[in-house]
Amino acid sequence: MKKFFILMPCMLLSHWIMAQNIFKAKVINDQTKAILKGATAVIPDLKISASADTSGLITIPNIPNGKFEIEITYVGFAKSEKVYSFPQTNPNQVIEISLDSSTGELAEVTVQTTRTNQNLQDIPTRIEALPLEELDEKSTMRPGDIKMLLGETTGIHVQQTSAVSGSASFRIQGLDSRYTQLLQDGMPLYAGFSGSLSLLQVSPLDLRQVEFLKGSNSTLYGGGAIAGLVNLISKVPEKEPELTFLLNQTTAKGTDASGYYSQKWEHIGTTIFGSYNYNGAYDPSGNGFSAIPQTNRFTINPKVFLYMDDRNSGWFGVNTTYENRLGGDMQVIAGKTDSTHQYFERNKTFRFSTQLSFTHKIDEESKINFKNTIGYFDRQLDEPGFDLKGKQLSSFSELNYVRNGEKASWVAGVNLITDHFTAQPPQNALSYDQTTIGAFIQNTWKANNWFSLESGIRVDDNTPAPSKPSSGLFILPRVNALFKINDQLTSRIGGGLGYKMPTLFNDESEQDGYQHIQPLNIGNTQAEQSYGLNGDLNYRSALGDEAVINVNQLFFSTRVDHPLILQNNSFINAPGHLLSQGAETNVKLVMDELVFYLGYTYTNTKQYFNDPTTAQPLTPKKQFSFDSTYEIEGSFRFGAESFYTGPQLLSDGTTGKGYITFGLLVQKMWKHFDIFINGENLTDQRQTKWGSIYTGSITNPDFKDIYAPLDGVVVNAGIRIKLLNK
Structure with missing residues (x-):
């Protein structure tokens, strides 16, 4: 009888150890398919969590048998909430989880102005970007031109140059408009004699993103980008x-x-x-x-x-x-x-x-x-x-x-x-x-x-x-x-x-x-x-x-x-x-x-x-x-x-x-x-x-x-x- 009481806890412990499971998931951006390193996974019922490594892989060990909700979060993306059953059919499977960028949140943005099409967060040059979601809002506020779009951007001041004709230019960081460049798809279409009417002749409905570079940016775009540029x-x-x-x-x-x-x-x-x-x-x-x-x-x-x-x-x-x-x-x-x-x-x-x-x-x-x-x-x-x-x-x-x-x-x-x-x-x-x-x-x-x-x-x-x-x-x-x-x-x-x-x-x-x-x-x-x-x-x-x-x-x-x-x-x-x-x-x-x-x-x-x-x-x-x-x-x-x-x-x-x-x-x-x-x-x-x-x-x-x-x-x-x- 003494042996039974000794063996019983050992058997229960052995079963408990055998019941531990491992959850593996790779978290990616649903649109760009880029990995989201640093994403967080939480199992609320077990009060355990883990973060994705540099390859986007999340590993959570020691999960007992049963059904548990796992929440995946990343800054700027909608949360993923899904119930998983353990043990899994394929214990070694790495589950791919795609996260959608949330409306208004600080999601990843790819910029074109630097020519390398890199993520905004990884570029040493400071760039601000208005994505399509925000342009959608601006296009209903003033569909005919981009005067309001620029005027509501921090650090940019729109200056009306005619009291009766409405012509206007924009200034970045307090400098005259001649020190700025307005580009479309990286090309200078609006300069010289046409400059003062350009803001009034561009519609936001045709745009999917606007990128702002403030400060000297002459290396790629030459003279005139002293105060900055808008692409x-x-x-x-x-x-x-x-x-x-x-x-x-x-x-x-x-x-x-x-x-x-x-x-x-x-x-x-x-x-x-x-x-x-x-x-x-x-x-x-x-x-x-x-x-x-x-x-x-x-x-x-x-x-x-x-x-x-x-x-x-x-x-x-x-x-x-x-x-x-x-x-x-x-x-x-x-x-x-x-x-x-x-x-x-x-x-x-x-x-x-x-x-x-x-x-x-x-x-x-x-x-x-x-x-x-x-x-x-x-x-x-x-x-x-x-x-x-x-x-x-x-x-x-x-x-x-x-x-x-x-x-x-x-x-x-x-x-x-x-x-x-x-x-x-x-x-x-x-x-x-x-x-x-x-x-x-x-x-x-x-x-x-x-x-x-x-x-x-x-x-x-x-x-x-x-x-x-x-x-x-x-x-x-x-x-x-x-x-x-x-x-x-x-x-x-x-x-x-x-x-x-x-x-x-x-x-x-x-x-x-x-x-x-x-x-x-x-x-x-x-x-x-x-x-x-x-x-x-x-x-x-x-x-x-x-x-x-x-x-x-x-x-x-x-x-x-x-x-x-x-x-x-x-x-x-x-x-x-x-x-x-x-x-x-x-x-x-x-x-x-x-x-x-x-x-x-x-x-x-x-x-x-x-x-x-x-x-x-x-x-x-x-x-x-x-x-x-x-x-x-x-x-x-x-x-x-x-x-x-x-x-x-x-x-x-x-x-x-x-x-x-x-x-x-x-x-x-x-x-x-x-x-x-x-x-x-x-x-x-x-x-x-x-x-x-x-x-x-x-x-x-x-x-x-x-x-x-x-x-x-x-x-x-x-x-x-x-x-x-x-």
Whole structure:
């Protein structure tokens, strides 16, 4: 009997040991199939957990027989909850678990601007990206252009350059718009004479992602990217065809109608985007001038994609836009002119450009890319007693080699940029020609799991050359480093040199309407040269099972030597430098269907031209933004947002008033159509409420700087019809 009592516990212990099971799973991104190292598995009933290793493998030993729910979580992805029975049929099986990115969460994003198509989290260069989900929301708020999309981005300030025509440019980190680049699919389609109208002629419905690079980025993109760049990534054909129509009406007499179609077959695909945008002249203040001009615009952008085989692919596209924009005295717009009512601004523009891209895949790690764009822009600017007609013919061609290795990635290439502008008499002295030949190389080295270094250098030769010391030849180095301090905390720091060739096309010229601007002699003018530095800290973590938080703190400093300034209607090099310093804070909190976003920008831009030092006009020091969204994916969306723009120095020495705007969005979605209603500037903040926007008479007005909205409360409502959708 004694032996029985001794053997019984041993047998039970032996059975308990035999009943232990092992759970093995590999966690991947459902869309990209990339492994999700660091994913967490929890068995709540047993109070045990484990994390995925560098290969994405999760191993949980010592699981008793029975049925247990296992929860798989990863920051930025929806949680997987599934019941598993033990023992399993195949004890050695490694279960593959795919996680879907959650709406609004901080999911993995692949960026194109760096040419290597890497994950956003693994790139030493600091890049911000607006994915398709957020662009979907923006397209219902302002379907006709991307002015609002950029204006609501931290660190970017949209500056209206005409009081009556609505033309605008954007500034990054307190620097003039001429120091920024606006690209589409990595190609410069919007520059020079066409720059001030570009924000108003690009629709968000045709985009699948927007990427922002702030600070010097001249290595890959050349002169002009001193303050940064915005890259608009177009949609491409997917496996499932798409046919979408959007109709929109505003209380400010605006109507938008646009359509998008895409389909992909075995060896060919296509996307077609077309739109018509109309706006009647709108004067909410009753001051007699249009806050929104009378506008008619047609756009058609077809593309053809070729998938020849596993190694060769490419696409060809055409961008065409015609616009007639008439602003000014409301009576003149209505066709009732007399000796008093004569003032108007008319912009007739025609934009036609081609885009070509071809990729040859050498092997799994290497490829060669060729891309080209040829752009034609015809603009006629009419004002009383003044007529400027000009045609701009520009081109961009690039051949690059990309190699993505396990430890090191390389990008090297050469490009050719031409810009030819012809102004008709009597303004033909404004004509110019410019050619830039550039070569660049960039390396991204992943030293280990916590440190990566990106370094590059570019050499540009410009014809005609500006005056010394540069003489048209510029050498532009750049370095960026990524530190992954732990799974939640990362840091980036970097800097580089940049330059900008002298040009007449900037904010001051647009505000003047080119009426009094004297021709620019490039040979007697120095190029503007810059030195930039950026550094940030990024904290990303899950807060419990349902919440995700991301906090990013950026610091920046950019110095521009001998910037061009307008003096006595002529552009000259200032006897000093421009220094822009500041910080950006971005906080994003995701709690299941609820998302909160808070942004703050501090910008201190000063002109060190003379003594005493002065602040840069039209540069608010403080800007706040708050956005909250509640969304049930595919069913309902509600959004509320508010923006504060602080006081800013104006060019006449006065200070513009700070103001707060507020907006609301409600959208209901079904399988084949959505309906939406959106209200902007519901606090009705208007510069015209605080004083006149012009001096002189209504016959010959001299407009002041525009620092606040002119259109007041604007409500839009519409419907999006999805006849074919995923």
